[in-house]
Amino acid sequence: MTLKTSGKISEGTMKKLILTALIIFLCGNIFSQQTQKNQTQITVKKAWVRPAAKNSNSAIYFIIENKGPKEDILLSVVSEVAELVEVHETYKKGNDLMGMREVNLLHVPAKSTLEFKPGSYHVMLINLLKDLTTGLSVNATLNFKNAGKIPFRAVIGDSQEM
Numbered sequence: 001m002t003l004k005t006s007g008k009i010s011e012g013t014m015k016k017l018i019l020t021a022l023i024i025f026l027c028g029n030i031f032s033q034q035t036q037k038n039q040t041q042i043t044v045k046k047a048w049v050r051p052a053a054k055n056s057n058s059a060i061y062f063i064i065e066n067k068g069p070k071e072d073i074l075l076s077v078v079s080e081v082a083e084l085v086e087v088h089e090t091y092k093k094g095n096d097l098m099g100m101r102e103v104n105l106l107h108v109p110a111k112s113t114l115e116f117k118p119g120s121y122h123v124m125l126i127n128l129l130k131d132l133t134t135g136l137s138v139n140a141t142l143n144f145k146n147a148g149k150i151p152f153r154a155v156i157g158d159s160q161e162m
Contacts, residue, residue: 041068042108042147047140047154049125052132058082060123060140060154064114072146074106079140081132082125090119100124108144118159132156 047062060079066072079085086102093099098119106121108114116122123140125132132138134157142150 042066042072042142042144042150044142044150044152047152048159049132049138049154049156051134051156051158052125052128054128054131056128058125058128058132059088059118060125060138061116061118061159062152062154063116064108064142066108066110066112066114068110068147070110070146072108072144074108074142074144076143077123077140078143079123079125079138081129081138083127083129084124085140086124086126087121088124089121134158 043065045063045065047060049060050058052058060077064074074087077085077087087104087106088100089103090098090100103121106114114121125138136156137153138156139151139153142152144150
């Protein structure tokens, strides 16, 4: 059975088609904006961690690059290789003495880099749950206010090797 039509679309049908096309366009646009919002412009580069024995401490060093147009805030770092993981900074105590203290929030300006290095910011791995052997790697995740979770891998070794 074939259906014959005059080839004309009624005014009501045309309005429905236009409305449907508009809804599809708007939903696609909203989805595209949400997808772009969820894509982070934060990356981690040159990550390495000092070798150390189980039950001791170590530190992770790396560079955070924020290519985005807005500042973000590092809230915490997690890793399963240590009992406790904290962001620290090294500071001068006076009389040529240095100290370390925990940093609760760390601002990463837009279109900039922030380096975690010996004598500066670093991630302390306190009471290691396993040996950190040169040549292997450690998984960690940075938690940002806007970018969310940024996982990365740090190679275990000496800074001169990285």
